[in-house]
Amino acid sequence: MPHAELYDDIGVGYAIGRRTDPRWMAAINDALCDADSVINVGAGTGSYEPAGRTVLAIEPAREMIRQRAADTCLAVRGRAEALPLGNDASDAALAVLTVHHWSDWRRGLAELRRIAARQVVLAYDTRRHADFWFVREYVPEIAELERGRPSATDIADVLGADSVTPVPVPWDHNDGVFPAYWRRPAAYLDDRVRRSCSALAQTDPQAVERGLRRLRADLDSGRWYDRHRALFALDEWDAGFRLIVAGR
Template sequence: MAQRRQDGGAGDADYGALGSTYSRYRRPDPRIAAVITQALGEARTVLNVGSGAGSYEPTDREVTAVEPSAVMRAQRPAHLAPAVDATAEQAALRRRLLRRRHDHLQRPPVAGPSCGPGRARRVTRGPVVILTCDPARVQEFWVREYAPEVLEVEARRCPSPEALADGLGGGVSISTVLIPQGRTDGFTEAYYGRPEHLLDVEARRAPARPGRSSTPR
């Protein structure tokens, strides 16, 4: 089971320390939201693991959101249902979800093989969508010439699309999600045409969550 931090968060990013301004900078972009909606297909029930502040969470279906960080849960807008305080690995949560299987699982970027994409198959009937980054592609970003350590950390956070596909057990398609200029979602690569935002300390502190480059499903 993942080690939980003081605010309940788990994983390699301390959202208790970094996530207080998340919703200010990580605002869902409608063009990316449309891609996710298409990937959801006809699913009526969605399990959103690592749901954070609710970015890109569908509002036209029944959603069970799971988020261990209290700081991130507190930033969820009022129109979204409260998130379950748990990690995906917790046995009690698994028992609860197994009693009511979901049509679809939407998972934000994952960090390392311990996230277990194979677990997603056990609690869903339908597709699994992972909006993530390709660690090889992220290192091609021009910021590498100025701050290679930043991109190296980001690249280590996510397995390759091929590793995710293996973990899901086949039947996986991978599609590229373009990063539009002027995007409202503020993650590092989104500022390729607005580099002045990379000098904003709070923008740099906003940890990575949904909104990357490729979507295995």
Template structure:
């Protein structure tokens, strides 16, 4: 079964339409985790002015800096608590060259119609860049995909920019891994690797861009199989080793570039 990518051929139509639809209530499930916040804050160095591109509801923006948020979705910006908010797209940032000390982008590059252009814009408007992303080539993959939704692999490869391309586009000097803690609070897709029952919750799934856009004919049977495996104890037997871990590396990385 083919799953349509959310990238638009040009402009920001795909991302805007998606988050105008699924972004309502986003902040309730996608609560920033302090451990990832600390990693990103460290990556921004001593920057005083920061532009957050694909800012969404403002997760991981440091509160001790002057942050300008940019996002194409008004629904997301309406949930953003900041005072400097601009509706715009990564590929056409309305700023002067080197206007900011740093630029940040958190789990957003895969939504950009032209990731290379967007990353070039980050470099143009800032002296330092901190990009948190996920590498589709990383293994092992999340068990949810491997065992219940293998059809998503092709979709991921079509929309997620490989880590090697992100680092090359930014001319990155540092790549920091971020293993996901078992009690991670930000409900993106791998957050619940040790809490499988969470994937049964439609509110939780709605906050994950991939799962939120899967056709019911694909998603509902997968959820039913997971529910049955949890009821029977089959999932717990297969993943006894996971239940003993404090964190697991699923390919999430903070990429640093510039000064």
């Protein structure tokens, strides 16, 4: 399903679960370096748009644009694969957790290079996501979805990245991205949490429901805590998120 159709369908209430985490925002700001102007491609509801810079958001889904706060930057509809901008339109192009949704991700990355000398992309290692305990133990069907998505290493190779930096997920992460609740398993029983996770929204609902029943039973019995006791000694965890920077 194309990005726009997907998020017009599943994006209702997305802004509630997907909020800015200041620790991730700080890392993105550092990666943008001294860029005065930024094009945020696949901008969604505007969770990671830097302050103090001139920012234009490009987003294909009307539902996502509708949920943008009144104080966010100007947003226009557009697809990553055919950005409605001229060459060298901005100092930097930003793409946060969006490349895996593009219908032609290589073409989209070429567009990022066309519009800006510097590209900053937050992506993830699909193998790490596929091995996340929720996938491995409860909804293994998600692994098939992940195998069909570009991984951070693929994106870095195509961009000719200058740096690839791990971005860990704190245990109290504010942004409800899929693995955000790695130490808070009961959160996955909340329908509002699941609605903001595209991996769950794109997986067979019956498979997800079966997995949730098993998770609920394991939480009630204490089996989940017995298996994952070591996680509670960690303040952050590497879920495979990588900040990729290319260009000057």
